[in-house]
Amino acid sequence: MNQWFQYRSNLRSQNTRGSAVDQVLFQGLTRACSIGEVGVTTSCNEPGCALCHVLRCDFVDGHHRKVGYWGRGIYTTTASNKADHFANNTSSQSRCGVVLLHKVLVGKRAELGYKDTNLRQPPIGYNSVDALTSDQGGVVKYSEVIVYRDDAILPWIMIVYNI
Template sequence: CKQISLKYTPLLLEVPSYHATYEMVENKFKHAWKFPNLRQPTIKRIYKIIENKSFLQPYDRYKRRVRNEAFRYHGTTRTCNLGSRGNTRICGSSSCPLCSILKTSFKTSLANPGGAFGPGIYTSSASNKAYSYTGNGSGAMLLTKVVLGKVRYVSGWKEVMSCPPGYNSVVFDRLNGCLNETIIYSDDAIRPVFLIIF
């Protein structure tokens, strides 16, 4: 069964709200919410993202070579109703940011060249920061695994506009991490693990 199902990846498996995995993801989200004055949204559904070996292998190779893995959040929008009311069908629209990420993972080639730290993949250790990109909760949030490797810490916008030589990622801990920006510059350095719907 598993081999057959992996042919049709990515798959979304809804995690029951009573399950330990649901509790773990929900608690991570709450703990990572760094703005106490900003009300936390209610999580409606959590899905485990199942991928095949060929999707995960480049990440695993990169992780073995570069090291320093962490969980990070990435908020995005969606043009379909994936995740709502138990819908697990990934849409075919190339203009749906959520489904595009799930189908191909993150692509630096699609990154905004005008980003604050250049064309990279932007994530955050602060769930509130990532939530601000979900269209006020109408989109979705991905809990991702990220390989940080050697981190270049910066203290201001546009201090670097690409990954500096000798480093693998850039971190800007704005407001003492309340608005953390963690940027990676390799497609192989990130994979989505859980989908969170509000």
């Protein structure tokens, strides 16, 4: 968590326009345990449980990263329904969905309307990628914000809902 605050401080010191450097965004992840179910409040150590890896701020193994339209990054969205689409339960017995709200350090965003699956970092001079939606001339229906640094994302709230 200290790394997130340090990175936020660095972004704020570079921010000459006075715009916000952070944003609250949703993320849906694979859940391989029962965290969030009634009475289950402890994260698991299952290798396939990306949700618990992220809740422990364990970003080393890459469970939170995926290769998408904008390369290998941490994909978040302003749209809860899009996060729900990626919130997979590997346990067929679960009747709950889980998405996370993160505090994301977006900094200076590169607005991209085209796919670039080779990205491993934002374009030079930027801190994140803001994928333009189809009504903005882009290729996605709902917003996506991609960061490429582990210290740019801080799990904040876990939302549990009936499915």
